[in-house]
Amino acid sequence: MTAEYKVLGEVAVITLANPPVNGLGYATRVGITDGLAKANADDAVQAIIITGAGKAFSGGADIKEFGTPKAIQDPNLLSVILALEASAKPIVAAIHSVCMGGGLELAMGCHYRVAAPGTSIALPEVKLGLLPGAGGTQRLPRLLGVETALNMIVSGEAVKSEVLAALPGQKLFDHLAASAESLFDEALIYAKSVAGKRGDALPLVRKLPCQHPQGDAYFQFARNMVGGMSKNYPAPLKCVDAVEAATKLKFDEGLAEERRLFTMLMFTPESIALRHLFMAERAASKIPDVPDDTPKREIQSVAVIGAGTMGGGISMNFLNAGIPVKILEMKQDALDRGIATIKKNYEAQVKKGKLKQAAYEQRMALLTTTLSYADLKDADLIIEAVFEELGVKEQVFKQLDEVAKPGAILASNTSTLDVDKIAAFTKRPQDVVGMHFFSPANVMKLLEVVRGAKTGKDVLATVMGVAKKIKKTAVVSGVCDGFIGNRMIEQYSRQAGFLLDEGATPQQVDKAIEKFGFAMGPFRMGDLAGNDIGWAIRKRRATERADMKYSRTADKLCELGRFGQKTGAGWYDYQAGKRDAIPSQVVLDLIAQHRKDEGIVPRKISDEEIVQRLVYALVNEGAHILEDGIASKSGDIDMVYLTGYGFPIWRGGPMHYASQVGLYNVAEAMKRFAKNPRDDGKFWEPAPLIQKLVADGKSFS
Ligand code: 3HC
Ligand code: NAI
Numbered sequence: 001m002t003a004e005y006k007v008l009g010e011v012a013v014i015t016l017a018n019p020p021v022n023g024l025g026y027a028t029r030v031g032i033t034d035g036l037a038k039a040n041a042d043d044a045v046q047a048i049i050i051t052g053a054g055k056a057f058s059g060g061a062d063i064k065e066f067g068t069p070k071a072i073q074d075p076n077l078l079s080v081i082l083a084l085e086a087s088a089k090p091i092v093a094a095i096h097s098v099c100m101g102g103g104l105e106l107a108m109g110c111h112y113r114v115a116a117p118g119t120s121i122a123l124p125e126v127k128l129g130l131l132p133g134a135g136g137t138q139r140l141p142r143l144l145g146v147e148t149a150l151n152m153i154v155s156g157e158a159v160k161s162e163v164l165a166a167l168p169g170q171k172l173f174d175h176l177a178a179s180a181e182s183l184f185d186e187a188l189i190y191a192k193s194v195a196g197k198r199g200d201a202l203p204l205v206r207k208l209p210c211q212h213p214q215g216d217a218y219f220q221f222a223r224n225m226v227g228g229m230s231k232n233y234p235a236p237l238k239c240v241d242a243v244e245a246a247t248k249l250k251f252d253e254g255l256a257e258e259r260r261l262f263t264m265l266m267f268t269p270e271s272i273a274l275r276h277l278f279m280a281e282r283a284a285s286k287i288p289d290v291p292d293d294t295p296k297r298e299i300q301s302v303a304v305i306g307a308g309t310m311g312g313g314i315s316m317n318f319l320n321a322g323i324p325v326k327i328l329e330m331k332q333d334a335l336d337r338g339i340a341t342i343k344k345n346y347e348a349q350v351k352k353g354k355l356k357q358a359a360y361e362q363r364m365a366l367l368t369t370t371l372s373y374a375d376l377k378d379a380d381l382i383i384e385a386v387f388e389e390l391g392v393k394e395q396v397f398k399q400l401d402e403v404a405k406p407g408a409i410l411a412s413n414t415s416t417l418d419v420d421k422i423a424a425f426t427k428r429p430q431d432v433v434g435m436h437f438f439s440p441a442n443v444m445k446l447l448e449v450v451r452g453a454k455t456g457k458d459v460l461a462t463v464m465g466v467a468k469k470i471k472k473t474a475v476v477s478g479v480c481d482g483f484i485g486n487r488m489i490e491q492y493s494r495q496a497g498f499l500l501d502e503g504a505t506p507q508q509v510d511k512a513i514e515k516f517g518f519a520m521g522p523f524r525m526g527d528l529a530g531n532d533i534g535w536a537i538r539k540r541r542a543t544e545r546a547d548m549k550y551s552r553t554a555d556k557l558c559e560l561g562r563f564g565q566k567t568g569a570g571w572y573d574y575q576a577g578k579r580d581a582i583p584s585q586v587v588l589d590l591i592a593q594h595r596k597d598e599g600i601v602p603r604k605i606s607d608e609e610i611v612q613r614l615v616y617a618l619v620n621e622g623a624h625i626l627e628d629g630i631a632s633k634s635g636d637i638d639m640v641y642l643t644g645y646g647f648p649i650w651r652g653g654p655m656h657y658a659s660q661v662g663l664y665n666v667a668e669a670m671k672r673f674a675k676n677p678r679d680d681g682k683f684w685e686p687a688p689l690i691q692k693l694v695a696d697g698k699s700f701s
Contacts, residue, residue, distance in 0.1 A: 003031020004053070005038060010046040011191045012039035021059030022052040024077055024102045026070040028062075032106075033075045033083055040088055046195035048087065049187050050110060051094035052103075057119070060101025063128070066266070066275060077102050077134040078259070081109035090194045090202055094187035095119055095161070096180055105132055108139040111202045114175045114190050115161040116183040121172075122158035128278060129235045129271025129650075133262030137242035138254045142208035143172040146218070146247060153239045154226055171208065206251040219244045232517065232650045233270050269660060273652030276701065277642060280635030280653070284475050285464055288632050294461040297407060303328060303379035305396055307338020307369075310413050311385040313441025316342060317470040319363040320442070326368045328376060335369050342367070345442065373399045381466065383435055385413040393417060397425035397432075404431075409459055411435040412450075415486060416537065419452045419479050429454035433463055436483060437472075438644045439529075446644030447472040448483050473643045478630040485640045487625060488654075491617040491683075493534065496522040497551025498678050499610055500591050503602035506571040507583050512607035513614055517648025522614070523571035524581050527564035531557060531571070549680040553594050557587065600678075612669050618654040619666060623687035626700075634659075634700035659699035667694050 002018040002025065014035035016022035032050070039048045052058050065071040075083065084091055084106070093107035096116040101124055107113050115121075123132045123140060131137060132153060140149035148167065152159060165176040177186040212218045222240050230236035238261045245257040265271050286292070302318045303326045304311045315325045319342075329335040346363065349355035376382055382404060384396050393412060400410050410432045412422050423429035434450025447467050451460060460476065467474035477483040482490055499509050510521025526534065535558040541548070557571065564570035565579060572581035595602055622637045631637050638653020651657045658666045667686040674684035686694075693699060 002028040003035060005031075005035040007039075007042065007045060008188065010044060010195055011188060012042065012045040012048045014039070014048065014050045016050070016052040016058055017054075018062075019054055021056040021098060022054070022103070023059055023062035023064070024080075024106065025062035025065050026073050029075045029077065029080050032080050036083055036087060036091075046089060047191040048089055048091045049094050049184075049191050050084075050091060050106070051184065051187065052096070056098035056103070057093070057095045058100070058103025058106060059098055060103045060105075060124075061134070063275065063278060077105065078255075081106060081134055084109040085204055085206070087111075088198060090191070090197050092187055092191045092194070094183055095121075096183050099161075100124055100158070101132065101136075102134050105134040105136045105139070108135065108143065108172075108205055111197075111204070112174045112190065112194060113172060114177060114183065114187040115165065115173045116177050116180040117160070117162045118180060119161035120158035121152075121161055121164055122156060123153050124156035124158070126154060126156040126235050126239055127274065129233060129268060129274040130265050131235055131239045131242050131258065131262055133259060135255055135258070137239065137258045138210075138246045138251060139205045140172075141243055141246045142205050142210045144170055146210065146212040146243060150222060150240065150243045153243060154222075154236050171205075210246045212247055215247070232648070234268055235265050235271065238265055269652075270650040272660070273650055273656060276635070276638070276652045276656050277649065280633075280639050280656075281473060283633060284473065284636050284639045285468065287460060287464070287476055290457045290460050294457050296462040296465050297380065297409065297458060299323070299380045299409070299462060299466050301326070301379050301381075303376045303382040304385060305329075305382065305400075306385040306387075307335055307341075308385065309439060310437060310441050312338050312341045312345075313439065313443070314383055314385055314413065314437050315367065316345065316363075316442035317437075317472070319366050321470045322362075322366070323469075324366045324368070326370055326375060326379065328370050328373065330371070332371065335371065339367070339369065373403045376400070377403050377405055379404065379408055381409045381411065383411045383413060385437075388414060388416060390417055390421065393422050394425045397422055401426040401428065407431070409433060409462060411463070413437055416482060419450045420454070423452045423454060430456040431459060433459050434477075434479075434483070435463060436477075438485075444644060445471075445473045446485070446640060447474045448477045448485060448640065448644075449474050450477050450479060450483055452479055473639055475636045475639050476632065477640075478628070480625075480628065480630050484625055484631050484637055485644050487630070488618045488621045488637070488641075489645065491621040492614050493522055493526075493554075494550045494683070495613045495617040497553055499605060499613065500553050501551045501595060501598065501600055502605060502676075502678060504605045504610060505583070505591070506587060507581075508605070508607070509610055509614075510581075512610040515607070516611045516615070517651060519646030526554075527570035527572055527574075527581065530564050530566060532563045549683075551594075553591055556590055556594060560586070560590070562587075613673060615654060615657065616666055616670060616673075617683075619658040620670065620684070620687050620690065622655050623689040623700075627687060627689045655700040659701045663690055663694050663699055667691065 004015040004017050006013050014032055016028055018028045039045045061077055091110040092112045093110040094114050095107055096119055098120050100122045123136045125132050165173045175190055177183040226236045226240055242258045242261050245254045301324045304315045305328045307327045307329045315327055318325045346360045350357055350360050382400055386392050386396055412434050419434040423432035432452055433455045436448035438444035438446050449463050464474050496509055506523035510524050513521045562569045565574055568574050571587055573584045625631050634655035637655050641647035641653050642649055647653055667690055670684045670686045
């Protein structure tokens with residue numbers, strides 16, 4: 001049963017019961033129409049209430065059903081709403097907690113709406129690359145006015161019920177209950193008060209007028225605003241079209257136009273990518289062999305070792321979430337510098353009006369410092385962010401093993417070192433885990449949770465819970481060089497270097513991949529992060545992976561001291577105090593000389609080849625990562641790239657993108673690239689997983 005039916009005296013109650021959020025899947029829709037038919041057939045029933053069980057009235061259409069025949073199987077959402085409108089007996093929607101998308105459309109099809117305060121009201125379809133497809137664009141403007149409705153539909157943002165209920169002239173709610181607890185009783189009283197109404201006495205939203213006094217001028221203005229903000233997404237402008245239709249067409253014609261636009265958007269690559277993102281984000285928090293009910297350790301206090309670039313940002317995440325943090329450093333001046341940076345960051349937020357002074361003070365009051373390991377004895381979670389050297393990590397973890405209380409979680413923010421080796425410095429490897437934050441750690445959404453060979457399941461479950469609390473997107477990675485994200489970016493960077501060798505310029509490569517949608521191309525990114533970081537890693541790996549072929553242009557650049565923005569010169573030139581990347585003759589000459597040294601005759605390289613080689617380098621390594629069990633799902637890899645590496649959101653991540661292009665096409669392109677004489681014979685060999693999926697006619701998703 002996904003909708004329950006009961007009768008309380010003269011009122012029938014239909015309760016949506018499809019956990020977790022009462023998505024309006026086929027069985028629930030059948031439950032509603034069955035309940036409606038029973039209520040209308042029962043002479044004792046005079047009014048009907050629709051409400052939702054558990055933590056939502058309804059989160060809308062069942063997203064998991066999209067793309068399956070069930071999504072449109074009758075009764076579909078539109079026909080359910082038409083059945084509600086056509087009910088001979090009055091229907092009251094009793095709304096609480098979450099009322100979104102199709103859930104709100106369902107409520108607007110009822111004759112009356114009673115809401116609990118604190119309910120999140122939204123038409124968030126635009127966030128899935130869609131528009132409301134069951135009357136939302138036609139009914140909400142009639143209930144809240146065109147401008148308020150359009151703002152909600154185009155932004156998809158939730159507004160609290162009490163805010164909407166306070167709008168002058170609003171018709172969305174007939175009654176705002178005193179509290180969530182009293183909602184049902186108040187809805188029952190309301191239902192009884194309208195029980196006798198029949199026929200034309202029953203209000204229908206479709207009968208309300210829908211106009212905007214400035215008509216065409218307003219919609220032109222809206223299109224200009226929305227078009228400018230939604231460059232790569234078709235849905236927001238279609239939302240404007242649909243709401244305009246509400247003001248110009250008869251109700252049923254507007255409904256048909258809305259459905260046409262909804263169906264069209266459903267098949268756009270952008271919507272497919274955004275729906276993939278929605279699911280992948282939630283799936284990332286699920287670890288195949290760690291059940292949801294795994295007991296978690298309690299985390300009430302955190303310690304951070306190292307107050308440098310990462311330690312400061314990491315600490316801010318916990319302070320923002322109201323969790324006390326103690327930072328440990330080796331020397332007082334390093335501690336003072338770290339605290340000053342944290343203060344500076346918060347003060348900048350206060351200045352911009354993004355943080356209240358009182359909240360800033362509350363956060364700082366949660367922060368304490370120490371120079372002594374003994375002071376960490378009470379911490380529940382200790383995160384190390386010291387220099388990236390195994391010897392230094394060894395010192396730190398040995399001391400932590402001495403002082404940390406039993407059951408404390410010991411995490412390392414290492415970006416390249418072996419978490420298993422770090423765990424082995426302690427006598428409690430089950431308590432050790434990697435928490436790889438990205439810089440700036442207080443801003444970037446991504447957190448790679450690195451699972452060591454001995455990391456306890458309860459430790460993993462706890463860290464995933466902590467990540468949610470501090471609003472990070474956590475993805476589990478196994479132990480390997482670079483984990484998921486940096487292991488893949490290494491192959492992307494290698495291709496970027498080969499492209500220079502073969503004839504491209506840094507600006508051509510950057511422009512091509514930025515046009516594809518990356519936030520920043522590899523060379524501008526190198527200049528921002530510091531080219532010396534990669535240089536140090538390459539030097540270290542020269543002995544570990546001596547046979548690995550890569551372009552030496554990056555090393556030659558660093559040998560000139562061109563580390564990037566911080567030295568005023570990198571792949572580009574920079575004017576003092578400015579960040580604009582200016583093409584550099586020195587770099588072009590360096591590349592030309594390098595080609596001569598290597599005996600390479602440059603050729604013209606198309607932007608299409610640049611994009612394919614960079615993106616497919618990610619895809620092939622991603623496939624190896626799946627084969628090696630470093631990531632458990634291709635969606636996890638997409639989440640890493642979408643939240644940590646600036647991969648264009650509307651393309652859904654590298655693995656999703658490759659699936660959309662078709663793995664056969666991707667593999668064929670790889671075979672073409674393998675013919676390039678610069679290839680080392682291995683780079684472009686499609687990963688066995690890709691070969692298998694192609695042979696089976698399958699994709700990653
Ligand atoms: N359909 C199916 N499942 C849904 C769902 C939906 N509409 N909304 C959420 N869920 C599932 C999630 O997948 C997740 O499942 P899991 O536990 O198996 O991973 C579970 O509900 C909980 O989701 P969250 O982790 O996001 O829980 P929160 O409490 O943080 O948030 C929420 C709840 C606010 C409802 C949030 O999930 C959300 O924003 N959902 C999307 C709402 C939405 O976009 N609705 C529009 C759907 S499209 C539509 O209605 C088309 C119509 O116009 C025709
Ligand atoms: P940093 O050099 O800015 O800061 C390191 C801090 O650790 C310094 O303040 C130093 O005084 C302190 N420190 C060193 N040894 C210590 C010890 N034994 N006890 C206490 N404090 C000690 O370095 P950063 O960039 O913050 O990096 C820290 C860690 O985070 C490294 O493991 C690095 O690989 C990792 N990381 C860095 C990222 C970045 O972009 N900077 C991104 C992700 C991870």
